[in-house]
Amino acid sequence: MIEKADVVIVGGGVNGCALAYELSSRGVEVAVIERKHLAAGATGRCGAGIRQQWSAKENAALAIESVKIFERLEEELGSNIGLRQGGYLIAIHDEEDMKQAEKNVEMQRSLGLDVSILESDEINDVVPILDVEGMNAIGATFCPTDGHADPSKTTHAYANAAMRKGAKIYKFTEVQNIVTDGEEIKAVKTSRGTIKTPVVVNAAGAWSKKIAEMAGIKLPNVPYKKEIMVTERIARIFDAMVISFKDGIYFSQQEEGQILGGIPPPETVTGYETMPTLPFLEHMSRTITRYAPILKHINVLRQWTGFYDVTPDALPILGEVKGLKGFIQCNGFSGHGFMLSPMVARLLAQLITGEKLSLPIDRLNLERFEKMEFEAEKSVVG
Amino acid sequence: MKIICRCEDVTEEDVVKAIKEGYTTLDELKHVLRLGMGPCQGRTCIPLATRILARETGKKVSEIELQTSRPPVVPVPLGLLASGESDKND
Numbered sequence: 001m002i003e004k005a006d007v008v009i010v011g012g013g014v015n016g017c018a019l020a021y022e023l024s025s026r027g028v029e030v031a032v033i034e035r036k037h038l039a040a041g042a043t044g045r046c047g048a049g050i051r052q053q054w055s056a057k058e059n060a061a062l063a064i065e066s067v068k069i070f071e072r073l074e075e076e077l078g079s080n081i082g083l084r085q086g087g088y089l090i091a092i093h094d095e096e097d098m099k100q101a102e103k104n105v106e107m108q109r110s111l112g113l114d115v116s117i118l119e120s121d122e123i124n125d126v127v128p129i130l131d132v133e134g135m136n137a138i139g140a141t142f143c144p145t146d147g148h149a150d151p152s153k154t155t156h157a158y159a160n161a162a163m164r165k166g167a168k169i170y171k172f173t174e175v176q177n178i179v180t181d182g183e184e185i186k187a188v189k190t191s192r193g194t195i196k197t198p199v200v201v202n203a204a205g206a207w208s209k210k211i212a213e214m215a216g217i218k219l220p221n222v223p224y225k226k227e228i229m230v231t232e233r234i235a236r237i238f239d240a241m242v243i244s245f246k247d248g249i250y251f252s253q254q255e256e257g258q259i260l261g262g263i264p265p266p267e268t269v270t271g272y273e274t275m276p277t278l279p280f281l282e283h284m285s286r287t288i289t290r291y292a293p294i295l296k297h298i299n300v301l302r303q304w305t306g307f308y309d310v311t312p313d314a315l316p317i318l319g320e321v322k323g324l325k326g327f328i329q330c331n332g333f334s335g336h337g338f339m340l341s342p343m344v345a346r347l348l349a350q351l352i353t354g355e356k357l358s359l360p361i362d363r364l365n366l367e368r369f370e371k372m373e374f375e376a377e378k379s380v381v382g
Numbered sequence: 383m384k385i386i387c388r389c390e391d392v393t394e395e396d397v398v399k400a401i402k403e404g405y406t407t408l409d410e411l412k413h414v415l416r417l418g419m420g421p422c423q424g425r426t427c428i429p430l431a432t433r434i435l436a437r438e439t440g441k442k443v444s445e446i447e448l449q450t451s452r453p454p455v456v457p458v459p460l461g462l463l464a465s466g467e468s469d470k471n472d
Binding site: 296 | 460
């Protein structure tokens, strides 16, 4: 193991690996410490979606810029990431939904996004398998450049590109302590040795709160257990990811043909429990077959769990912590870390190297929770 | 060319190459090759991949950690699960 680095990143998920790539591209000596294998946490377990239709301007802006990077990422990193832009169709169920949708679309359009509101009879033009009555939709919003990519392939593509530029990635290595003098970061102690460094990035997903505690910093993040399932592969029958904020469901047909989807389990569980449940699978099956009855013939192959690292406003915590120089947060993604990762990584690399930031991130600092003045993201599923 | 995983079209060469690239656990091979993600739930490929992994890394088969197993044990139609009774209040 190396003895010193300019930056140590804790967490080998997509955000940690993307940041390692952005930093090593700028000539920064960086080490990534991952407790298991790459993408073993939320990244490799997530719904793979890439959505720009958010209610909070910060999330929408990060997602829109991330899509621009995703579109060129295979070329930039030199490996396949399975990007497929089939759009996201968001169901609108009632007048209240419609008001929020109109507000969201207006804001999203002000950021340059191609997004529109569909009438109920236009829904089947976009996703023919949907039962518009069964899903209780009076309309929908649709953005054609939303889509999905393979989170595992994307993470490995970033990691391999980072290593080619000199980044060191230590898998199956646990962070045991973060050494500070109370004002500045000094080193990271791991199960394989100590690395001296002035900068630590906390990209540990659902475990970020524990990592921050090692440095004496308290995060408001809470891990929520989430469940997801996948079916067998079938010939392509729809292109868009279908979601509903009211029902909490999301499902899409992935690159290889399998249908992947999730919904909040009937019982909300916080903490680190990982057992998949039958009530989830039945609730998911009932809801997805109500939305698309034809899917009742399709076989479920697997179900598994993962965690959302949830903040009080469902927006990520990004940037340096006040009072501890060199301690950078990159967590609290609340279920949308994969889709924001390309831009988040670029911005944090700019922050760490002292470049001008291409988007402001001051509103996403940890200190916002002290004042409790924030408008929460409303458009969350899963 | 020897096919290891019939569901996901993975060959022995693919597995050996991935191991040489540093993916030395069954969970990682699953993530990078989709090994065991098909309808047979890994029944064919996982025992074969375990032996290849043991051979390439100089370990005993018994020392190779099994990949995380996921329910259901056999594929189940969504329609059948939708008629289930375990959460009637939903």
